[in-house]
Amino acid sequence: MIDAVVIGSGPNGLSAAIVLAQAGCKVVVFEANATAGGGVRSAELTLPGFTHDVCSAVHPFAIASPFWQTLPLSKYGLEWIQPAVMLAHPLDDGRAASTVRSLEATAAGLGDDGRAYADIVGGVVRDWPRISRAVLGPPTLPRHPLALAKFGLHALRSMQGLAMSTFKSEAARALLAGSAAHGMLPLEHALTAGIGLTLTALSHIGGWPIPRGGSQSITTALVQHLASLGGEVFAGSPVNDVDKLPRAKIVLCDLSPRPLLRIAGHKFPRAYRRRLERYRYGMGVFKVDWALDAPIPWTSDECRRAGTVHVGGTLAEIAASERDAWSGRVSERPFVLMSQPTTLDPSRAPAGKHVAWGYCHVPSGSTVAMLDRIERQIERFAPGFRDRVLARSITTPRDLEANNPNLVGGDIGAGVTDLRQFFTRPTWRNYSTPVKGLYLCSASTPPGVGVHGMCGYYAAKLALARS
Ligand SMILES: Cc1cc2nc3c(=O)[nH]c(=O)nc-3n(C[C@H](O)[C@H](O)[C@H](O)COP(=O)(O)OP(=O)(O)OC[C@H]3O[C@@H](n4cnc5c(N)ncnc54)[C@H](O)[C@@H]3O)c2cc1C
Numbered sequence: 001m002i003d004a005v006v007i008g009s010g011p012n013g014l015s016a017a018i019v020l021a022q023a024g025c026k027v028v029v030f031e032a033n034a035t036a037g038g039g040v041r042s043a044e045l046t047l048p049g050f051t052h053d054v055c056s057a058v059h060p061f062a063i064a065s066p067f068w069q070t071l072p073l074s075k076y077g078l079e080w081i082q083p084a085v086m087l088a089h090p091l092d093d094g095r096a097a098s099t100v101r102s103l104e105a106t107a108a109g110l111g112d113d114g115r116a117y118a119d120i121v122g123g124v125v126r127d128w129p130r131i132s133r134a135v136l137g138p139p140t141l142p143r144h145p146l147a148l149a150k151f152g153l154h155a156l157r158s159m160q161g162l163a164m165s166t167f168k169s170e171a172a173r174a175l176l177a178g179s180a181a182h183g184m185l186p187l188e189h190a191l192t193a194g195i196g197l198t199l200t201a202l203s204h205i206g207g208w209p210i211p212r213g214g215s216q217s218i219t220t221a222l223v224q225h226l227a228s229l230g231g232e233v234f235a236g237s238p239v240n241d242v243d244k245l246p247r248a249k250i251v252l253c254d255l256s257p258r259p260l261l262r263i264a265g266h267k268f269p270r271a272y273r274r275r276l277e278r279y280r281y282g283m284g285v286f287k288v289d290w291a292l293d294a295p296i297p298w299t300s301d302e303c304r305r306a307g308t309v310h311v312g313g314t315l316a317e318i319a320a321s322e323r324d325a326w327s328g329r330v331s332e333r334p335f336v337l338m339s340q341p342t343t344l345d346p347s348r349a350p351a352g353k354h355v356a357w358g359y360c361h362v363p364s365g366s367t368v369a370m371l372d373r374i375e376r377q378i379e380r381f382a383p384g385f386r387d388r389v390l391a392r393s394i395t396t397p398r399d400l401e402a403n404n405p406n407l408v409g410g411d412i413g414a415g416v417t418d419l420r421q422f423f424t425r426p427t428w429r430n431y432s433t434p435v436k437g438l439y440l441c442s443a444s445t446p447p448g449v450g451v452h453g454m455c456g457y458y459a460a461k462l463a464l465a466r467s
Contacts, residue, residue: 001026001290002024002026002027002028002246002248002364003020003248003249003250004017004020004025004026004027004028004195004248004249004250004251004252005028005029005030005125005245005246005248005250005251005252005298006028006029006030006031006251006252006253006254006441007029007030007239007242007245007251007252007253007254007255007263008029008031008032008038008254008255008345008406008442009033009036009037009219009223009233009235009254010030010037010038010039010040010254010406010442010447010454011038011039011040011062011218011219011222011456012254012442012443012444012454012455012459013031013252013254013441013442013454013456014029014036014219014222014223014233014453014455014456015027015067015224015441015453015455015456015457015460016220016224016252016254016456016457016459016460016463017029017044017121017226017231017233017456017460018071018222018225018229019067019456019457019460019464020250020252020460020463020464021229021230021231021462022171022276022401022430023462023464024227024309025230025250026230026234026382027225027226027230027231027232027236028231028233028234028246029231029232029233029237029350030073030175030234030237030238030239030245030321031233031234031236031237031281032236032237032238032239033235033236033404034235034236034362035213035235035448036203036223036233036235037216037218037219037252037400038055038213038404038466039056039214039404039412039451040053040055040056040216040218040219040451041053041054041055041216042054042213042214042215042216042217043204043394044214044392045242045289046049046082046289046290046291046392046393047291047354047390048393049349049350049353050275050291050348050349050350050353050355050391051213051216051338051347051348051349051355052213052214052271052289052355053056053214053216053233053289053341054215054216054304054403055229055412056215056217056451057210057215057310057339057341057357058208058210058307058339059209059210059215059218059451060079060167060199060202060203060205060206060207060208060316060357061136061202061213061450061451061452062218062237062450062452062453063080063206063209064132064136064202064205064206064439064450064452065136065253065452065453066132066133066136066452066454067452067453067457068452069455071222071225072223072225072289072431073222073225074218074220074221075161075221075225075286076216076221076222076225077213077217077220077224078210078211078218078220079210079211079212079213079217080207080209080210080211081151081207081210081212081344081345081454082101082207082209083207083209083210083304083305083306083307083308083343083344084100084202084306085098085099085100085302085303085305085306085307086099086100086101086207086208086306086307086308087099087100087175087178087179087200087203087208087266087306087307087309087310088228088298088300088302088303088305088306088308088309088310088361089171089174089175089178089309089310089353090282090298090299090302090303090311090381091171091174091314092380092381094300095171095300096300096302096303097109097172097174097175097205098175098302098306099109099175099200099203099208100203101196101204101211102204102205103118103121103125103204104118106121106204106251107122110169110171110175110372111171112169112170113166113167113169113171114166114196115159115316116139116166117167117172119155120166120197121197121200121201121204121284121332121359122204123154123185124151124200124201125197125201125204125205126195127144127147127150127200128452129145129204130147130463131144131147131148131151132145132150135151135198135291135447136447136454137446137447137454138430138431138445138447138458139308139423139430139446140191149295150171150196150199151194154188154194154197154264155191155193155194155196155197155198155343156160156191156193156419157178157190157193157194157273158187158188158189158190158191158192158193158265159177159180159187159191159192159193159195159196160177160187160188160192160315160319161188161194162176162196162197162378163176163177163193163196165170166463170314170315173314173315174310174313174314174315174318175197175310176196176197176200176202176315176446177315177318177319177414178196178309178310178312178335178337179195179196179197179199179200180192180193180195180196180199181312181318181321181335181337182196182199183196183324183413183417184194184282184283184321184322184325184361184411184412184413184416185322185326185416185417186319186322186326186327186380187291187315187318187322187323187420188319188323188384189418190418190419191417191418191419191422192270192296199378199413203245203452208307208308209307210341211282211337212344212345212347213347213348214229214341214345214348215234215381215451218451222453223320224382226264227412233428235301235330235362239263240262240263240404241263242263242264242438243267243269246364247295248437249437249467250437250467251438251439251465252283252439252440252456252459252460252463253438253440253441254414254441254443254456255277255405255406255437255440255442255444256279256405256406256407256414256426256442256443257276257277257279257415257444257467258276258280258281258405258442259406259409259427260440261273261276261277261404262370262405262431264438266436267435267438268434270425272429272433272434275426275427276426276427276454279329279332279415279421279426279427279436279444280413280415280416281363281364281408281409281411281414281416282364282395282409282411282413282415282416282417283322283325283326283361283362283363283410283411283443284316284325284361284363284400284409284410284411285359285360285361285362285397285400285410285411286359286360286362286366286368286370286394286395286396286410286414287358287359287375287391287394287395287400288357288359288371288374288375288394288395289355289356289357289358289392289393290311290355290356290369290389290390290391290392291349291350291353291354291355291376291389291390291391291392292356292388292389292390292420293351293354293372293388293390294339294352294353294356295342295343295351295353295354295387295388295389296309296338296340296356296378296382296388297382297383297384297388298381298382299381299382299383299394300381300430302341303381303382305343306332306340307339307340307341307343307344307352308337308338308339309336309338309339309340310335310336310337311335311338311358311377311378311380311381312333312334312335312336313380314334314379317333317335317376320333320334320362320415321333321334321418322363323334324348325360325361325362325363325365327363327422328363328364329363330363330366330368330370330373331362333373333376333377333402334360334361334362334370334374334377335360335361335374335379336358336359336360336377337359337360338356338357338358338378339356339357339358340354340355340356340357341355341357342354342355342356353390357407358374358378358395359395360373360374360377361370362397362410364397364408364409364410364411365397365409366396366397366400367396367398367412368398371392371394374458397410397411398410400412406442406443406444412449413443413448413449414442414443414444414448415436415443415444415448417449422446422448424444425444425446425448426440426444430445430446431445431455431458431459431462432459432462432466433463434435437463437467439454439459439463440457440458441455441456441457441459441460443455445459446458447457452455
């Protein structure tokens with residue numbers, strides 16, 4: 001007898017399954033792909049012996065996840081590695097802005113802007129225990145309204161506005177802009193400051209770690225923990241129609257609205273279907289994985305010691321790149337987000353060799369080849385990079401969607417996270433649907449994109465409370 005079915009085994013699907021199994025439910029997870037994990041998997045994408053992250057690579061949200069902190073994931077082999085430099089941002093004069101674990105040391109590295117950094121980013125760090133539930137959870141009445149209001153004052157602004165009015169140096173402005181650009185919105189838009197401030201602050205909270213062995217280790221630990229609670233994952237088992245599922249009181253869908261409509265649309269009243277149809281997806285991603293003969297030859301020492309490197313120059317350049325992708329144009333100088341895991345975890349490549357991961361934002365569904373533009377940006381700050389490339393694997397927006405229907409047009413966020421869709425994600429109902437027992441638990445529900453499992457956690461808690 002099955003109590004609950006979860007469709008999709010991304011981090012949110014697995015987290016939802018664990019919450020249900022913890023409550024004593026018999027849970028099964030059906031996963032369309034041949035392997036579990038959704039956006040959290042690793043594979044030999046280029047050459048034998050080179051382990052690449054298929055999607056997520058760097059995990060500031062995972063280590064800060066309030067739910068995962070309660071799970072015994074280390075027992076199943078999950079080990080976090082913290083880089084000496086969390087995030088480096090090279091500039092054309094050969095220097096780099098960077099964050100390290102210590103807030104004070106990071107602020108000191110920003111010269112005259114150090115005080116403002118310690119004030120604004122430090123404010124988020126200090127208030128994190130009071131605001132994390134609101135940032136990593138659904139919209140509810142806040143438990144700490146004053147702390148949240150203080151955060152909101154900055155967070156609701158655009159990063160362009162906040163950075164220009166707060167910092168004097170290009171370095172500090174670019175540093176914050178790079179983190180804000182993870183949000184896949186033009187930096188003139190409201191809320192981009194909140195994305196940038198939160199991600200930057202996480203450098204000083206849980207860090208920006210990578211899991212030893214690749215992001216697959218997160219999925220492996222979640223699947224094994226679920227199994228220890230009696231839950232099962234069936235990979236290679238796409239669900240094409242919710243009516244064909246085994247009978248269960250609870251069905252949780254780790255799906256974004258478009259694939260949800262495909263398998264369950266016929267069950268919804270017209271008004272709800274229309275709302276889901278109106279859900280907006282955003283820009284896409286063009287990703288490259290490299291097998292390298294040697295580490296990336298960054299000019300700046302900070303970049304060589306960093307886990308993550310933001311390649312895109314000044315705030316103005318990054319803002320232009322994001323504006324282009326948002327408006328349907330291809331940027332000639334794209335903002336490139338890079339991870340270089342083998343500088344921390346040599347087990348992921350043959351001795352002396354390396355892997356690197358990078359992507360840039362492009363218009364939704366874009367078919368334009370970005371490899372040359374991406375590599376020119378890297379060469380700008382790491383001359384000789386191309387000479388070290390042994391092999392490349394390219395993932396286009398179409399490939400992303402073909403591998404995972406949640407990522408419409410290659411939108412790795414499973415939908416735009418602007419002010420409107422932040423609160424009504426994917427509708428005002430958030431996790432529930434008009435169909436009794438049927439719930440959404442994907443990154444298209446609050447708190448949205450990122451590897452943290454909190455969408456799954458809250459969806460499963462609601463489903464349990466209602467059943
Ligand atoms: C290229 C890329 C890079 C990223 N980098 C980072 C990063 O560095 N750090 C970070 O925190 N986040 C990153 N993310 C975002 C992160 O991976 C996602 O936010 C997260 O995986 C969302 O989890 P989820 O459980 O909601 O859905 P997903 O991970 O998308 O999982 C959904 C699962 O459902 C399955 N599925 C879909 N339809 C069906 C069906 N009909 N039947 C059965 N199964 C189905 C899919 O195959 C998939 O396995 C990245 C994402 C991508 C794509």
